[in-house]
Amino acid sequence: MHRTMSFVRKVQLSCLTVILVSSGALFAGRASAQPLVPPVDLGQIQSQLQAQLDGALDQLPKMGDFINPIVPPPNPPQIVGETPPIAQIPQSDSGEPMISEDLYALMQPSPVGDAFFDEWPADLASYANGEIIGNSVEVTAKAEAFFPTPGGVRVYQFKFKTTDSSGADSYATASLVVPNTPWTGSASRPVLVDEKPIDALGRACTPSYTLKNGLNFATNPTDFIPPASQAAVLRNYAVLIPDHEGPRMSYAEPVVAGRITLDAIRAMQQFDPKYGDSAMVVNGYSGGAIATRGTALEVASYAPELAKNIKLAVMGGNPIDYQVLSWSMDGPANLASGIFHGATIGYLRSHPQGFLEANNAALQLIMSPYKDACVIGEALIGTLIPTWVLTNDGDPYASDFAQKVFQEQRDMMRRKSAVPLFIFNGAHEFWIPSEPARRFAKIQCEQGVAVTYGEYLGEHGIAALTAIPDQFTAIDRTLQSGIDAPTQNNCASI
Numbered sequence: 003m004h005r006t007m008s009f010v011r012k013v014q015l016s017c018l019t020v021i022l023v024s025s026g027a028l029f030a031g032r033a034s035a036q037p038l039v040p041p042v043d044l045g046q047i048q049s050q051l052q053a054q055l056d057g058a059l060d061q062l063p064k065m066g067d068f069i070n071p072i073v074p075p076p077n078p079p080q081i082v083g084e085t086p087p088i089a090q091i092p093q094s095d096s097g098e099p100m101i102s103e104d105l106y107a108l109m110q111p112s113p114v115g116d117a118f119f120d121e122w123p124a125d126l127a128s129y130a131n132g133e134i135i136g137n138s139v140e141v142t143a144k145a146e147a148f149f150p151t152p153g154g155v156r157v158y159q160f161k162f163k164t165t166d167s168s169g170a171d172s173y174a175t176a177s178l179v180v181p182n183t184p185w186t187g188s189a190s191r192p193v194l195v196d197e198k199p200i201d202a203l204g205r206a207c208t209p210s211y212t213l214k215n216g217l218n219f220a221t222n223p224t225d226f227i228p229p230a231s232q233a234a235v236l237r238n239y240a241v242l243i244p245d246h247e248g249p250r251m252s253y254a255e256p257v258v259a260g261r262i263t264l265d266a267i268r269a270m271q272q273f274d275p276k277y278g279d280s281a282m283v284v285n286g287y288s289g290g291a292i293a294t295r296g297t298a299l300e301v302a303s304y305a306p307e308l309a310k311n312i313k314l315a316v317m318g319g320n321p322i323d324y325q326v327l328s329w330s331m332d333g334p335a336n337l338a339s340g341i342f343h344g345a346t347i348g349y350l351r352s353h354p355q356g357f358l359e360a361n362n363a364a365l366q367l368i369m370s371p372y373k374d375a376c377v378i379g380e381a382l383i384g385t386l387i388p389t390w391v392l393t394n395d396g397d398p399y400a401s402d403f404a405q406k407v408f409q410e411q412r413d414m415m416r417r418k419s420a421v422p423l424f425i426f427n428g429a430h431e432f433w434i435p436s437e438p439a440r441r442f443a444k445i446q447c448e449q450g451v452a453v454t455y456g457e458y459l460g461e462h463g464i465a466a467l468t469a470i471p472d473q474f475t476a477i478d479r480t481l482q483s484g485i486d487a488p489t490q491n492n493c494a495s496i
Contacts (some may be wrong), residue, residue, distance in 0.1 A: 066394030092168035129163035132268025142247030153183035192481035197286030204374030253348025260296025291317035302422035323438035344380035364392035449495035
């Protein structure tokens with residue numbers, strides 16, 4: 003065990019060193035947001051190709067007519083007695099038909115054998131949103147190796163009440179990392195709320211599971227690279243890490259993620275009231291940006307008292323317009339298709355009427371071990387399989403349900419953020435194009451939100467690194483001074 007932890011420390015310190023050297027400093031001075039290579043909207047090129055493919059799909063017979071006679075329909079065991087809470091189907095506003103609760107139950111993530119993550123409390127209705135359920139747990143022994151700092155850290159976890167996207171009672175978990183070095187600033191210790199991408203369907207893939215159990219097969223490598231949490235700890239900030247997909251692992255559902263994040267902050271403030279006055283920055287990249295966006299847009303209606311704490315929301319590589327993603331991440335020759343399938347399943351776990359579009363092959367896949375896949379498993383299993391192969395229709399994105407989802411996400415984009423925004427994207431993206439992020443930034447600017455927007459050298463993976471100097475500087479300046487708007491506000495030039 004000691005050798006394992008020593009190895010983890012070396013790996014993390016090496017990663018930190020690479021980032022620090024490439025950035026020039028831990029929280030470097032302002033770097034130019036203009037990439038050396040001219041921006042290319044590869045997404046627009048891909049859009050044109052996709053339009054041609056869509057035209058071809060219109061001429062194809064429905065895939066269900068081929069697949070359903072060959073692949074048997076699922077035969078889930080019948081639920082005996084009262085339906086467990088996780089299998090109680092969220093209500094639809096428009097009253098669409100639904101799949102059976104028996105089938106829905108089998109699509110949920112498998113238990114991990116730990117009541118902290120698995121057990122759905124029977125008396126949730128008696129708790130307020132953000133109220134801690136049971137006792138907090140200290141997991142420092144396993145978790146401290148992930149946060150190398152001279153003074154060491156303490157790591158706590160708590161389970162708390164939240165509300166899902168349909169308004170029903172739910173629960174979630176989060177981890178709080180507190181440096182042992184006393185905070186000597188004039189106000190309470192600042193907090194980085196770090197939204198890890200997660201991008202997964204299984205409960206073992208959450209950051210809190212790794213922090214409680216140590217490095218394991220389900221650990222998401224992007225939990226630690228880029229090392230935003232580690233950098234914040236070295237600056238003596240506390241770090242709150244929400245497991246923002248919830249008990250159903252609703253990957254890509256921004257309302258679920260935003261509400262969990264806000265209730266995680268409430269739970270942290272209950273755990274230690276000193277955080278009631280702390281300045282906070284919510285930070286997320288890629289799948290984590292989905293949670294950051296949901297947080298910024300849910301504050302005003304769900305947790306308005308937290309607007310005074312959250313000084314900035316930082317989001318990069320933001321999967322923001324799901325209709326755009328349907329052609330930029332899906333298709334028969336797209337290495338991102340596996341991640342896209344995982345996001346689709348995660349989203350449908352909170353909107354199960356969409357499962358009616360799935361053919362028998364897709365339903366069998368959703369009930370297979372794939373339902374617990376972490377990000378690497380998703381990428382490998384789904385790679386190169388287009389979504390239209392897994393649906394009853396030949397063109398799944400033309401369905402009423404798909405069009406409704408696309409419109410709901412565009413409508414959400416128009417909601418006014420209650421907090422200032424720092425938005426960035428890769429200038430040479432092809433999986434998550436810049437145009438929707440730029441459009442979102444403009445919409446927020448038009449509503450009077452303080453926005454800083456930048457496009458950085460590289461596609462999705464590279465831009466996560468090239469943006470670090472500006473990203474970390476924005477976080478540090480905000481937490482150090484507790485200002486109400488980011489230093490840079492470039493609405494006029496977006």
